[in-house]
Amino acid sequence: MDKFENKVAIITGAASGIGYAITEQFIKEGGTVIGADINEASLQNLKEIFGDSFIGVKADVTKEEDHIKIVKMATEKFSKLDYALNVAGGSKPGTIIDQPEEDWRFTIDLVLNSVFLGIKHQGQQMKKQHNGVIINISSLNAHVPMYAGGAYASGKAAVEMLTKNAALELARYNIRVNAILPGLVDTPLTRKFNSKPEIKDAFMERIPMNRPASPEEIAAPSLFLLTEDASYINGTSLVVDGGWEITGYPDLSRFRK
Ligand SMILES: NC(=O)c1ccc[n+]([C@@H]2O[C@H](COP(=O)([O-])OP(=O)(O)OC[C@H]3O[C@@H](n4cnc5c(N)ncnc54)[C@H](O)[C@@H]3O)[C@@H](O)[C@H]2O)c1
Incomplete structure (x- = not known):
């Protein structure tokens, strides 16, 4: 039951959606979470729910000094950092020819530079320990473009490659780095368009399992990658999309009797 007893994880974006689900599951299995997020009110809420197993840090993942602060929190309190999950993300959408440079x-x-800064400082600490696992939440959009999502999809594709590069550089320090590429997940991020039936139907045409993932269905494989069961998995991308990526072909089933 207590797979993560005495283990400490940094989880960015812990206050909502996938980050929250990972936090909840990690604590349920005995671990302690340093949850970093810009949403201070939600962090306070998590503190009330999880008590001593949760330390909230108000932090902006796009800022290097905040990553330094988060890692320092782990080392000062626990003298180590076992795991880091770089989950925080979001975007300002826009088509390439219309997108203001500042939105790009x-x-x-938020999507890419934050993960670089995270790995940099988490990796420095893990190198000292000669031990650690880092998980980066990329997206199916690393493989599949999205209309008006050029910046997001490009950033997520780069997170996938950054993960491989980090795995290559950090393996010598006994640190594994892997990426999860979720498809559609039911979180506050997607709920605003997912709640419109015509948009939801358009997604469902693509997803053989005919539903979005729950955040818990992304948390479970993320936590698996932390464990010794995944001790030889390094620099890989785990697509968790209900089969969405395999649907690039027309649905021929309707033409067969
Ligand atoms: N929901 C999906 O369908 C889906 C699919 C693929 C990938 N993802 C990725 O999963 C991750 C989590 O998404 P989610 O759906 O749980 O979103 P969410 O909006 O529910 O949660 C994102 C969290 O990140 C925090 N955050 C935003 N900017 C931040 C910053 N600058 N510094 C610190 N924290 C910040 C938010 O406050 C929020 O708590 C993101 O990287 C997202 O791109 C989501």
Whole structure:
């Protein structure tokens, strides 16, 4: 039951959606979470729910000094950092020819640069320990483009490659780095368009399992990658999309009797 007893994880974006589900599951299995998020009110709420197993840090993942602060919190309190999950993300959508440069930069900063800064400082600490696992939440959009999502999809594709590069550089310090590429997940991020039936139907045409994932269905494989059961999995991308990526072909089933 207590797979993560005495283990400490940094989880960015812990206050909502996938980050929240990972936090909840990790604590349920005995671990302690340093949850970093810009949403201070929600962090306070998590503190009330999880008590001593949760330490909330108000932090902006696009800022290097905040990553330094988060890692310092782990080392000062626990003298180690076992795991880091870089989950925080979001975007300002727009088609390429219309997108203001600042919106492009905002998205790349939040999706990609934040993960670089995270790995940099988490990796420095894990190198000292000669031990650690890092998980980066990319997206199916690393493989599949999205209309008006050029910045987001490009950033997520780069997170996938950054993960591989980090795995290559950090394996010598006994640190594994992997990426999860979720398809559609039912979180506050997607609920605003997912709640419109015509948009939901358009997604369902693509997803053989005919439903979005729950955040828990992304948390479970993320936590698996932390464990010793995944001790030889390194620099890989785990697509968790209900089969969405395999649907690039027309649905021929309707033409067969
Ligand atoms: N929901 C999906 O369908 C889906 C699919 C693929 C990938 N993802 C990725 O999963 C991750 C989590 O998404 P979610 O759906 O749980 O979203 P969410 O909006 O529910 O949660 C994102 C969290 O990140 C925090 N955050 C935003 N900007 C931040 C910043 N600058 N610094 C610190 N925290 C910040 C938010 O406050 C929020 O708590 C993101 O990286 C997202 O791109 C989501």
